[in-house]
Amino acid sequence: MTVQTQDSTPETGEEESPRVEPADTTEEPAPVGTPGEPKERTPGGRSAVDVRTLTRVLFERLAELPSDAPERERVRAALIEINIPLVRYAATRFRSRNEPMEDIVQVGTIGLINAIDRFDPNRGVQFPTYALPTILGEIKRYFRDNVRTMHVPRRLQELWVQVSGAMEELTIAHGRAPKVPEIAANLRIPEEDVRACLDAGRAYNAASLEAAQEHEGGLALLDRLGYEDSALADVEHRDMVRHLLVQLPERERRIIMLRFFANLTQSQISTELGMSQMHVSRLLSRILTRLRTGNSWEE
Template sequence: MFVRTQDSAPETDEEESPLALLSTPGGLGDLGAPGALRSRATPGRSTVDVRTLTRVLFERLTELPPGAPERERVRAALIEVNIPLVRYAATRFRSRNEPMEDIVQVGTIGLINAIDRFDPGRGVQFPTYALPTILGEIKRYFRDNVRTMHVPRRLQELWVQVSGAMEELTVTHGRTPKVPEIAANLRIPEEDVRACLDAGRAYNAASLEAAQEHEGGLALLDRLGYEDSALADVEHRDMVRHLLVQLPERERRILMLRFFANLTQSQISTELGMSQMHVSRLLSRILTRLRTGNSWEE
């Protein structure tokens, strides 16, 4: 069944009754597949028609026994009629850098769950009942499948309030609100707002090798620091320097000749006018003192 749009509708003042559509050949009762139903395009009547069609479809659904073939067709019509509600809910998440069609598909699951659970006898409008279910399904999708970093549930729930306050304040002030303004609006500490803003951006991890446009094309990896292997030597050099100044002049000169001038013990003995054996004993004694970190004792 195709509900005529404004362009194809005959020129008549008499509006077709949704109940008549259910009972006529090719009406909603004969709906074969989702996609056949389209809401009216007449300005000012689209919302009324969708709500009226939804109400009539639910009335028909409650009359049909479980397992009836027509029940599935009516259920498919309910889904198709209320897809605009899913798209409306999906627009709240347009800033999440996820394909809109993926969000709509997830929201449609929430719509189907709402249709299966809805009780028309409670007197609640279906959009009022379905919208929280659709939003909950989309939020659960982002929480469980999209985030690349774990965010505490408290911040996830607070982020919903912060994002809502940001939209409201943006409309009020005509600009992006500042952190103190958001905190004052929600009556929460500014630290919580900043934490929520950081959590709200923790959906996608940026590649370290991806070029950053605002950094002149440099990758993030090119701007990260690295561990300098010579850093450990700085501490060692400082410690050795502290110990060397405590050595007597002769012993300090022996170390300088051996380890900085790279002379052999034989060359050092010739340089200082002492036996090689004496140089060897002095070196052994000096190195032992340096390794233990003890001050030099004559």
């Protein structure tokens, strides 16, 4: 087997990208399938059977090379290049996460590299079968540690994977978005856990309170947030005072109204009612004591 890194075309003289080819095609395993049968192809256009065959040949070559051989890096780079479609396939599972697909592919490529470095062909496992969980794990770790704007318990993160999978299955089966009870019944978990997972699944991006919302007529979230009325707590107090005031005799009720609603001084009240200021003071003290204790007025 030879490793070709450069090949010039006679017409233009331009160099093609590095590629790895078997030197002797007679040693390549026979194609799978009958003559004329269409082969499954990867997004890059290469036959899936060819990718598996070439991957196996490259791993065999990698196992033959010493750890310090310069050719190892070229073979390893070729393994990465031909298996990138596997990373893109894994990345499509996260297309609803509002993250750029190229960023997800880059993270998945790290998982692919780790899988290549750890793969043992002698175990009899196909490389895609071994690599896919590693790629998915790297992408999930990226979302868990670097993307979420708020911390979500690990239990909900793991449960969210099941919930999202059930949502896809039920959507296909019913032709519509599933309801919370349907998801809960499908997974045999409480509806509260499903709702918690749905909330956790939306905890990837934080929305600015001042950003205008297109579907809300241009209003910002801050414009639609409610606030606590500072006078709300006084409603009950005012009702209680009103109930107590109607129990007061006319003169005492008038003194209270002049003092606390008209904001007159005791001297002004005494002039208004034709009594001494000392008498007004004693009456106010007596009235307020009755009002504080909630007792009805008694002469």
